[in-house]
Amino acid sequence: MIRFENVHKSFGPKRVLRGMTLDVPKGTSMVIIGGSGTGKSVALKCVLGLIKPDSGRILVDGGDAETGDRDAFLARFGMLFQGGALFDSLPVWQNVAFRLLRGALKKPASEAREIAIDKLRRVGLTADVADLYPAELSGGMQKRVGLARAICADPEIIFFDEPTTGLDPIMAGVINELIREIVTEMGATAITITHDMSSVRAIADNVAMLHDGVIKWTGPVGKMDASGDPYLDQFIHGRATGPIEAVR
Amino acid sequence: MSALLSPLGALGRLTLDILAAMGRVAIFAAQTLTHMLRPPFYPREFLNALLQIGWLSLPVVGLTAIFTGGALALQIYAGGARFNAEAVVPQIVAIGMVRELGPVLVGLMIAARVTSSIAAELATMKVTEQIDALVTLSTHPMKYLAVPRVLAALITVPILVGVGDIIGIFGGYVVATQNLGFNAAAYLQNTVDFLEMRDIVSSLVKGCVFGGIAAVMGCYYGMNSGRGAQGVGRATKGSVEAAAVLILAANFLLTGVFFSV
Ligand SMILES: Nc1ncnc2c1ncn2[C@@H]1O[C@H](COP(=O)(O)OP(=O)(O)O)[C@@H](O)[C@H]1O
Numbered sequence A: 001m002i003r004f005e006n007v008h009k010s011f012g013p014k015r016v017l018r019g020m021t022l023d024v025p026k027g028t029s030m031v032i033i034g035g036s037g038t039g040k041s042v043a044l045k046c047v048l049g050l051i052k053p054d055s056g057r058i059l060v061d062g063g064d065a066e067t068g069d070r071d072a073f074l075a076r077f078g079m080l081f082q083g084g085a086l087f088d089s090l091p092v093w094q095n096v097a098f099r100l101l102r103g104a105l106k107k108p109a110s111e112a113r114e115i116a117i118d119k120l121r122r123v124g125l126t127a128d129v130a131d132l133y134p135a136e137l138s139g140g141m142q143k144r145v146g147l148a149r150a151i152c153a154d155p156e157i158i159f160f161d162e163p164t165t166g167l168d169p170i171m172a173g174v175i176n177e178l179i180r181e182i183v184t185e186m187g188a189t190a191i192t193i194t195h196d197m198s199s200v201r202a203i204a205d206n207v208a209m210l211h212d213g214v215i216k217w218t219g220p221v222g223k224m225d226a227s228g229d230p231y232l233d234q235f236i237h238g239r240a241t242g243p244i245e246a247v248r
Numbered sequence B: 001m002s003a004l005l006s007p008l009g010a011l012g013r014l015t016l017d018i019l020a021a022m023g024r025v026a027i028f029a030a031q032t033l034t035h036m037l038r039p040p041f042y043p044r045e046f047l048n049a050l051l052q053i054g055w056l057s058l059p060v061v062g063l064t065a066i067f068t069g070g071a072l073a074l075q076i077y078a079g080g081a082r083f084n085a086e087a088v089v090p091q092i093v094a095i096g097m098v099r100e101l102g103p104v105l106v107g108l109m110i111a112a113r114v115t116s117s118i119a120a121e122l123a124t125m126k127v128t129e130q131i132d133a134l135v136t137l138s139t140h141p142m143k144y145l146a147v148p149r150v151l152a153a154l155i156t157v158p159i160l161v162g163v164g165d166i167i168g169i170f171g172g173y174v175v176a177t178q179n180l181g182f183n184a185a186a187y188l189q190n191t192v193d194f195l196e197m198r199d200i201v202s203s204l205v206k207g208c209v210f211g212g213i214a215a216v217m218g219c220y221y222g223m224n225s226g227r228g229a230q231g232v233g234r235a236t237k238g239s240v241e242a243a244a245v246l247i248l249a250a251n252f253l254l255t256g257v258f259f260s261v
């Protein structure tokens, strides 16, 4: 269970989160939607402690994310960054198996490599890419390697920041199914950020819409179409006119 | 009045900024040192840093030293001729290289080569969220990125300085024996007789300090880079400037410590 309690974050004069409050129950898949630049990525980074909120609290299983053993805390998470954030000095398989090659989860290299190749297969990549360097891959392939890295150590809580942006529709479908599978089969808690409404419908148990620094609407994906919320409706149908200004 | 005072205000602000920055750098350096002592350690990253900072810097260090030693011999011969003191070439080349030029020039070349590359690499990692990704993979960026580089510099730069000293003396020797008519055996004997232990120790200590400065500045500026390509550019430029100035300032202080009677 992840709970945002009235989280505020500004960068200089720019107020990004202005009292975000949201509950993500354990073992469910939450999808956060919202215009670009509204602070969705910032919200995820606040949970991981990569960005410190100005005020408000973030609780993970009732515990404050900032106190306690940070290594143990981070060991429960996997994160796919919006830009992939692959280590370009390491070949693909060492990126994927990063956690398994050092630290508490250290395994023999051959075993780690096998696990990495298996995870690569799950995101639709063949073993050929294992020894390439990230710079040799296309943007969509990099994204999928990032996804494989995020799920490699079977984390309990996984954040996906725009997992299907830059993928072709077929590959996007594969990734949507994979995320769904991770939640239902492994019982993981997932928060996914996406702009792709077909992804929302494929992945989400619950949907939250972030706008102007607050959650404008949240509820089960089934109630999304009949929410009656003008912001959500405009977003779902991609209308240029409505309460959300097109120039931001 | 206020127009007259505004440069003073700017100077005051600049001074405060510099002091604050020095404080942050000092804290960063202290953190790096404490992380050096506590596991986990990353031997693979350390070996790679030894290779990059030490071994691959040898060519540029050698070239810098040999030309400097050669030029020094020519200058001293020409200058010494004015008061019939041409014979001091081996002695002056030896102390000039070992005490000052070896450590300083190697330090500056390391600032140019190593500081800039560390800063650019880490700044790019910061800008592309690779440093954030390290954190989410339960890896401390200071331990994984800064410690191996700083440790490798502390170990290899004094060695590079030692090599530079020897090659510099050799450069002077070649010029003196080939062009200036010195006797080869006597030249070497004069060099060995003249150098003291203190000269050599000061040279290596300077190398260690300069290596530490070069690597710490690269890591500090890189890991605190601003956003975008411009952030990377600024971090790289700032790191080299800061490392070079600090190396020269540290050299002045260390020379004072070792050689003021
Ligand atoms: N480290 C940072 N420093 C300054 N501004 C930032 C930083 N991270 C994000 N921002 C700003 O916060 C806003 C929200 O960013 P982000 O969360 O990435 O948006 P999105 O909802 O598209 O993921 C943007 O205007 C961005 O410029």
Ligand SMILES: [Mg+2]
Binding pocket: A040, A041, A042, A082, A161
């Ligand atoms: Mg984003």
